[in-house]
Amino acid sequence: MPPAQTSRVGLVDERLLDRAFARSNSPRWNLSRDSFARALERSIASRFATEVKTPAVVSEYVDSLNLEELALACACAEGQVSAWAYFIECHRPGLRAAARAIAGDDAGGELADSIYAELYGLEERDGRRRSLFDYFHGRSRLSTWLRSILAQRNIDRARAARRTRPLDEHDEAAPDTRAANAGADPERRRFAELAQRTLAAAIRSLGPPDRLRLSSYYLQGLTLAQIGRVMGEHEATVSRKLDRIRRALRVNVERLLREEHHLSDAQVQECLECALEDVGMDLDEVLEERDTGIGGRQEKAGGSF
C-alpha cells in the first residue's frame, strides 16, 4: 500500500526546490516533486528545529545535502520497486560487511537482515507506513547512516541481552572489587582514591576532542587509523595528540596532588602507585565486562602511540 501523502508546510522556496529536485535525480526513481519536497522539508525541519532559519541559510543547507541519496531514500520509503532494487544491489553487500564488522561474523548477518523490515516500514501511523528511511535527512552519506543505524541496533540488542541475563551470570561478570580491596591498607586505599579522583578531575578538564580521542583509544580499542577516521585526522596526528594528552594528564595529576593536596614528590609517587595497584585489582574485570556488555564485540587496540 502506498503511504498516505502528508501535506507540505512550505519550508522550501519553489526555486530552491526546483534546483534541488534537478540535482536529486528523482525521476530516476519515479519520485514525484511533491514527495521529494516533503523529504526535503523533513530534513530542513530537523536541521532547524531549534535555530532561526533564513532563506540564505536554508539554501546553503539544501546545497550541502546529498540530494541524490535523499531521493533514493525517499523513493525506498515510498516503496518504489526500482529504488529498492538499486538499494539492494548497491547497499546490501556493504550493509552485511558493516554488520559483521560491528557485531562479529556470527551475529552480523542477523543484524543486517534485521533492519530491512524497519527500512521498509511495517508499522503504519496516520494511514502512512513508517519507514526508517524517513529519518534519513541527506546530511550524511546513506552508507554512513546505515552503518550508524546498525551500530545503534547492535547496542540495543546488547542491552536487551544484558537485561535478560540471569542474575548469577551478573554476579560472575561483575565481581565485587570492594571485597577484594577490603583488606588493603587504609592509608594506601586513601591514596588510591585520591589519585583516582584527581585523575578524574584532570580528565574532566580535557576538551571534548581530546577526551574523545582518549576514549576511542582506551575504551573503544580503536586503532590509530580508526581514531583518525573518527576525528578526521591522520593517524600520525592522532598518535602525537594522544601522546600529548597522556603526558598532560600525568603532569596535571601530579601537579594537583602536590598543589591541592599538598603531597610531597614521594607521596605523589606513592599515591600513583597505590592507584595503579588498586586499578590492577579490578580493571581487568571491569574491562572484560565492558567488552561483553554495551558494545558486544570489541577489538583491542591495534597500535600504540
Added chain:
Amino acid sequence: MKPTDANRDPAFDRLIARGLERETDASGTACPDADLLAAWFDRSLSALESERIEAHASSCACCQQVLADLARSEPEVTRAAPTPAPARPWHWHWRWLVPLATAAVVIVVGTRTLRAPGTLQVRAAPPAALGDRPATWVDLQQARPESRPPAQGAAATEAPAVPAARDSVSAGAPAAPRKEVEFARAAPPVPPPAAPDRLAEEKREPTRADQMALPAAANADAPRNMALAESVTVAVTPAPAAPAQAATARTGAPGGLGGVAGAKADGMTEKVMVVAPTPPAPAPPPVAARPASIAREPAALSLAPSLMATSGTGPTGTTATWRYGQGGVIERSTDRGQTWERQASGVTTALAAGSAPTDRVCWIVGERGVVLRTTDGRTWRRLASPTVGDLASVRAFSDSNATIIASDRAEYETTDGGTTWRRRQPDNWN
C-alpha cells in the same frame, strides 16, 4: 617539576582507562540520532553542531560506541556502484583533459611563436644555437634565458596599438610597425609543462573564443619566465584589420575546456596543434626566422585563462562562468561569455580545474596544492591545502563541501569549507 615519567607508562595507561571508564556516561540518554552521528562522522555538520555532538560524545559511552563502530565498519576498498546511466568517474574526464589541454596550449605557443609571422615572438637562441634541426619547445625553454635582455623601465616603450597584451597577439602584415610591451617579473617559478612527444596539426577556422585563448597559449610560458625575474619579449604587430578594441570589453565565447584554441585576428586561418598518436609533425621553422624584441608589460595581462567552470543557475536565475589558467588568472562572466571580468586570485601558479556549484560559489585548484574558493562570486580566498602536490581536479557541491583530486590520484574532501581535509578512499559503496 617535570612529570616523573614522561615516557609511555602502561600502568598509567591503565589508570587513564579506569578514569575514563568512570567519567563516561553509559546511560545513553539524550543521544543524538543516527542521522546526526553519521553526519558528524562524515564531517557534514556545521561547526556549532559538530561541537555539540563532540561534547556529547566525549562523555557518552553509547555514542562513542556508535562512532567506534562506524570507524570499524568503514569499507576500506569499495566497489563501484552500478548506475542505470553508464558514466565514467567524474574525474576521468579531467584527468585526461587537463594534460591534453595543457599540451595543446604548449603546442599552440610553439606554433604561434615559431610559425605565424608578425605575431608573438620570443628572442631566443640564434639559429646557430639550434642548428639545422627543427626548433622544439625544449629548445625555446633553454634558449630563452640567454636571450633575455636586462629588464629596463616598467613602462611600455610605446603605447600598444592593441590595448591589452593578451589581446595584442594578432596577425598582421609583417611590415606593420611593431608595438613592444615589456613584462614585469615578480612571481614564483612554475614548473614547465611537459612537452608532447608526438603532435598532429589540425586546421580550423578561427572563432571568437580564439581571441581570448591565444594569448593564454601564447603566454603559457610566462610564469616560468617571471620566476627568473627577467623579461620576455613580446613583439606586437597590429594587424591592419585588427581594431583597437577596448581591453575592458574583451569578448570570447565559452569554450568549455577548450582553451586550446589560439586567438587570432579576424580573417586569419591558424593552425592548432593537438596531441595525437601520429608521427611527429613537421618541425617549425628555426626560431631565428622570427625576430624578437624586448618589452615590458604587467605579467598578468599576458596570462589569459584557458579553462572554464560554469555554475548552475543560481537563486537569482543567473549563471556564472569562470575561466582560469596559467599564471593564476581568473576571469568571470555572468553574461554567458560576452564579457569577462578579471578577478584577483592571489596566486600565480597554473590553475588546472574548477567547479562552480552556484553562480556565487566556485572552487579552483591548481599546481602546488593551490585551492581557491569564492563564495561571493568576486573575491577569491586561498584555502589550506591537504597537499603541496599538484591538484588536477575538483568537484564542489557547495561553499563548504568539495572533493579534490591530486595529480597522484589522492582524493581529499572537505565539508567545512577547506578548514579541514580528509583523505578520501575511493568510496563507491553507495
